[in-house]
Amino acid sequence: MSTIQNSNTAAAGTAAADHKKPVRPGTVIIYLFLVFMAVIYLAPLVWIVLVSLKDNAGVNTDPFGWPGVLHFENYVQAFTMGKLGYAILNSLLVCGVTLVVSLFLGCMASFAIARMKWKLSEFINTFFMIGLMVPVHCILIPLFVRFAHLGLTNSRFGLMIPYITFSLSTVIFLMVNFFRSMPGEIFEAAAIDGCSIYRIFFTIAVPLSRTGLFVAGIMTFVGNWNELLMAMVFISDPMKKTLPVTLTYFVGPYATNYVQMFAAIVIAIAPTITVYCMFSNQIVDGLTAGAVKG
């Protein structure tokens, strides 16, 4: 976790060396370049908001101008016709449950692997890491066949199962490292005081690992929120589709009612952008810390 604090507080070495010198042309060029990059990153997002407020004729004649009349009805239509409301609720449900269950199961397993003493712990740890290397595509067909027989396709519960499984690898990887970085004395002291192993886990280990859980939680949630392939294969009922799937079906790049689709895209990415703006530092650092460890 040290990297998180570092990037937040300490300035980089080279930047510190700059400190005493006056502003140089080099710095100006760097800033110009960074502003240019920021434009490249933000322009498509601004554009989509602008065109989503036009009508179809306006999009065709002048796709880059400022919208004259603001057509907010595009959003209403996109929301109702595209069933985006259901999609957002479905995504929240699937990702939320996945988050809770995978954190819970993953945290328990990580605690046993990192802090308890048994022969196979290293092997099991490596075993869980398979999930980081195997692409989800590889198990799509066997899983689909099996779930089909169990009646778990076309069900949100069925979708959660593979999501939880793949999230477990991430959670266990992060949490094993996290538990290992905790000082062992806390647990020893608790054990000497006569705490049972379950109490040590629930009242000491879990509360102390909130930072780790936050990082793991963000990583799983973002990953599952954006997942398309598995959701597309598993769910066919329009009322059960998650957000990326609903969007993909509703918005074909080749279909013709542009403005509603633009509005749908905006509706789909707006919640993420809002949350990101509110917690950007935590999210960016959390995801990076997760990836560094991974």
Place this chain on the structure above:
Amino acid sequence: MDRILRDKKAIFIFVAPALTLFIVVLVIPIFQMIFYSFCNYAALTPPEFIGWANYKKLFTNDQTFRIALKNSIFFMIFSAVTQQVIGLFLAVLLTNIKRGRNLFKNIIYLPCVLSSAALGLLWAFLFNPKIGINALLAKFGVRGPLWLMDSKGFIPLPMWVIAFVALWQYVGQNMMLYMAQITGISKELYEASYVDGANKRQSFRYITMPLVRPMVITSLSLNCIGSLKFFDLVYNMTQGGPNHRTEVLATELYAEGFNYFKYGYASAISVVLLIMCLAVTLIIRKAIKVETYES
């Protein structure tokens, strides 16, 4: 105390649920998939063992698969190289400025957390022949190419477009990884090097580079596996078209499996994909380990 931490029952209770799920949902299906890849299995009829026939067809007589394999490899190499270089470049730039570092960092990282399904659709509209970039070019009297529809060349234009969009979306990830590593290098190290008369380029060459090298393993593996798995952007920008010219392994697998319902054949593609992922991970680890020993 040791007794508590060696409690077999507790260990079982902690590990068993996760392990069971993992075995049932991930490990068994992998073996099942390998079995299916040797079968003629058409969804509505039971699997029938046919030996190597699927693989034989895949490598000798399937033009679309060859295109998909070529595109996936191109995509992997392109992403690995550009994302590494540009990611590191941006990281160095950002660690060298004082004001607005967080702002720029967060802006460039933003697309990483957004749904690539949504962004793919957004870019598909920007590269639409009538609206988007071509309309902007037309204002200057330039007739833009058919970005997502051209089919000429070894790597057709739409594949380049998709690769650049992917670069745009994911370069923030590498930038962040490298920034974390660089900011982790202690200030004293740089200050000492300046005292010794090193200039910036030298301190980059002799301090930054060696110290970020371990990070290359992580970010390169992430890049390569990520780009082999690539599905969302292609599916939402071109759906593999025109005429399969932008098919990648994942979209081809999806098409064979869930459009034609050739489960056996699609499983063979999955096996190829799996082997490539494992091979790439091993090669990167091996290659970079050797390099760290040298330095």
Place this chain on the structure above:
Amino acid sequence: MKKKSLAAVLSAAMVMGTIVSAATPMTVMADDPEEITWMFWDDLEATQDLISLGYADVIDRFNTTYEGQYHCTPITTNLEEYDGKVNALIAAGQTPDLWICNPGPNMDVYVKAGVAADLTDILQKDNPDWYDSFTDGIFERMTYDGKIMAVPTNFAAACVYYNTEIFKDAGVEVPTTYDELIDVCKKLKDAGYTPISCSAGTAWCLSMIAGYLCDRSGVDLGAIADHTADWTDDNCIRAGERLKELSQYFQDTAAGDSNDQATANFYNGDAAMLVQGSWAIAQMNGSNPDFESRCGVFQFPGIPEENDPNRMIVKTDNLLMSASTEHQDAVIALMKMFTDEEAQKYTAEVGGKFPIIRDVEIDYNKAPAQLKYVQDIMQNVTGTLGFYNESLDSVEAGDCFDNAMVDIFLGNQTPEEAFQTVEDFYNENVWTE
């Protein structure tokens, strides 16, 4: 901060979980009408297609007429994903009670797999009145070994639609032969118009033109199926060269445009001609009502010296009943409603497709103008053929043909090379037995 946001996320997830788990049982109502599912290839709520809206009406009518007794829930997808999703449900053992299906290899798959019910007795013995109401010979393409496996809901024919204003402006007349068509295209292009709107992004649209050109050039699919003719014969190659020639008059973006987009190009007045099935009438008039008065129809031009120029591509939409349905009576009631006079009248007068039952009186003043034109063309038709991709040996063979045609169009392969690809496919997969 971190602690709070995590807590918020967790509790939100918990609340969601409780709400949904509490809400689910409530949707199962107390008085339990027989619930059946019907699968369809368009979103009934978002669609502007008049045929789809007609289907939606039938479902509504069914649910009101049989309220408390039967209830039908449509499962919808978009057209591109349709076959995949149906197969997925069937493979999962959740076969919809009734689903819509194209004729040809698609239907063959379901019949061969035994998931479609044999309707012969239901039609001929149990409901002779219903059976007699259908047009003669309409069951021909749905009959396997003497068993009727599907019920049609409408039929459509492929023609060339043209923008009368553009034709007038460019001073060209409706072409009747292929050479005249090329001539018209040239003149339109010289006058600054896009002569033909076509989609190669949706391969079957291009393939439909290719199918017509093959047929006009004298390709005989029956002979090819028996291997008494080859895909590399002269007539195929000639058809390929004609496709190449014609395709230079397509819009610039034809390579990637989808069916919807190509059709939109036409009804928005960006192109002078469109080759499409009569289902496009509903789409055109639904999306741009003003266009009806400017839209003419003519038969795909022939090459009289090479083949009968009066043959027409036609197809039906068909309903398949699940062989394992537990609600046969409900499904039959629904099928009857799809084919009753009210639905069929709508099909013609609003939807712009042809009814499949006799004795339905169509008021052509109400019907789309284009339908009457197509009807007039139908009077002279001497023979029909199916869509090429639906008339070949398998879905994959159809796709192989479609892709070969796209390759000719894109210039990636010469007609000789492209047809060689199809020939190779047949050598390996079809003519082996």
